[in-house]
Amino acid sequence: MDSDTSRVSSRPSSPEVDDIFMSALKKSVHGFSGAVSSTQSDSPSEIPGLRGLSAADEEALALRMASKKDRKLLSENELQAIRLKINSRERKRMHDLNVAMDGLREVMPYAHGPSVRKLSKIATLLLARNYILMLSNSLEEMKRLVSEIYGSSGHHGGFHPSTCGTMTHAGPVPGHPAASHASHPAVHHPLLPPPAVSTASLSAPGISAVTSVRPHHGLLKAPTAGAGPVGSSFQHWGVGTGMPCPCSMCQVPPPHVSSMSSVTMPRLASDSK
DNA sequence: TAGGCCATCTGGTCCT
DNA sequence: AGGACCAGATGGCCTA
Numbered sequence: 001m002d003s004d005t006s007r008v009s010s011r012p013s014s015p016e017v018d019d020i021f022m023s024a025l026k027k028s029v030h031g032f033s034g035a036v037s038s039t040q041s042d043s044p045s046e047i048p049g050l051r052g053l054s055a056a057d058e059e060a061l062a063l064r065m066a067s068k069k070d071r072k073l074l075s076e077n078e079l080q081a082i083r084l085k086i087n088s089r090e091r092k093r094m095h096d097l098n099v100a101m102d103g104l105r106e107v108m109p110y111a112h113g114p115s116v117r118k119l120s121k122i123a124t125l126l127l128a129r130n131y132i133l134m135l136s137n138s139l140e141e142m143k144r145l146v147s148e149i150y151g152s153s154g155h156h157g158g159f160h161p162s163t164c165g166t167m168t169h170a171g172p173v174p175g176h177p178a179a180s181h182a183s184h185p186a187v188h189h190p191l192l193p194p195p196a197v198s199t200a201s202l203s204a205p206g207i208s209a210v211t212s213v214r215p216h217h218g219l220l221k222a223p224t225a226g227a228g229p230v231g232s233s234f235q236h237w238g239v240g241t242g243m244p245c246p247c248s249m250c251q252v253p254p255p256h257v258s259s260m261s262s263v264t265m266p267r268l269a270s271d272s273k
Numbered sequence: 274t275a276g277g278c279c280a281t282c283t284g285g286t287c288c289t
Numbered sequence: 290a291g292g293a294c295c296a297g298a299t300g301g302c303c304t305a
Contacts, residue, residue, distance in 0.1 A: 087282060089292070094280070120278060279302085288293075 104128055 105124050106112070108131060119127060 083283080086284095086292090090283085090294095091281070093293070098280095122278090275305090277302105277304085280300095282299085283297085284295100285297105286293100286295080289291090 101121055101124055105119055108119070108124065108127055110116075110119065110127065
C-alpha cells in the first residue's frame with residue numbers, strides 16, 4: 001500500500017500502471033509469458049483456475065472470449081492487450097478505493113502515527129460507522145438538551161451564565177452564547193466520550209467485530225498517544241481552575257451516557273488482553 | 274506455522 | 290461497445 005507506512009511491505013500497493021502495462025506488453029511480445037505482477041501473470045496459461053491448460057485449450061479459451069465479444073477473432077496479442085488494459089483499470093479502481101480508505105482513516109479518531117498500525121479496511125469501515133453513530137447520538141442529545149433548557153428555564157435564554165464566564169473552556173468556543181452551545185459540548189461536554197476515546201472508545205455495536213477481525217494485532221501500539229481529531233481537544237474541566245464547568249449545560253447529567261457507553265468500544269479492552 | 278490482510282487477476286453483470 | 294462494479298481465486302507479506 002502506498003500509504004501504508006506502518007506496515008512494512010516490499011510490495012507496492014499500486015505499482016505504476018504504465019510501467020506494468022509496458023513491461024507486460026514487452027514480455028507479451030515474446031509470447032504468452034508476460035508477467036504483470038510479482039504475484040500473478042496476465043498470461044492466460046497462468047490464470048488461476050486455468051493453469052495446466054494446453055495450448056489448444058488456451059486457443060479455445062481465446063476463441064471463446066472473442067466469441068463473447070463480437071464473434072470476431074482476436075489474436076493472442078490483442079487479447080493480451082485487452083486483458084492488460086482491463087487489469088490496469090481494475091488496479092486503478094482499487095487504488096482509488098484505497099486512497100478513499102486512507103482519507104477515511106485520516107478523519108477517524110484513532111491514534112495516527114508511524115508507530116501505530118494502520119486500521120484494516122474492515123476495521124476502518126466499522127469504526128467509521130460507529131463514529132457516525134456516536135456523533136449522531138451526541139447531536140441528538142445536544143438538540144434535546146438545548147430545547148429542554150430553552151423551553152423550561154430562562155437561564156440560557158440568550159446568553160451564558162456569568163459563572164460560566166469564569167471558566168476557561170478547553171476548546172475554541174466561538175461566541176459561547178447559548179446559540180453556540182451546541183458546539184460547546186462538542187468541545188468538552190460530558191455526553192461526549194472522554195479523551196481516551198481515540199480508537200477504542202468509539203466502539204459501537206459491531207466494533208466488537210473489529211476485535212474479532214483482528215483481535216491480537218493491537219491497533220494502537222501507543223493507546224494513549226495522539227488521540228485523534230476528536231479526542232485531542234476533549235476536556236470537560238475548566239482549564240486552570242481544575243473545576244468542572246458550572247454552567248447548567250455542562251452539569252446536566254448525561255442521560256444517554258449509558259447509550260453512549262454502549263457505543264463505547266470494548267475492542268481495546270479486548271485488545272489489552 | 275497458521276491466520277489475517279492485502280494486491281492482483283479474472284470473468285460476469287450492469288450501466289451509460 | 291466500453292467502462293464500472295463485484296466477487297472468487299490466488300499468492301505474498303506480516304504477526305502472534
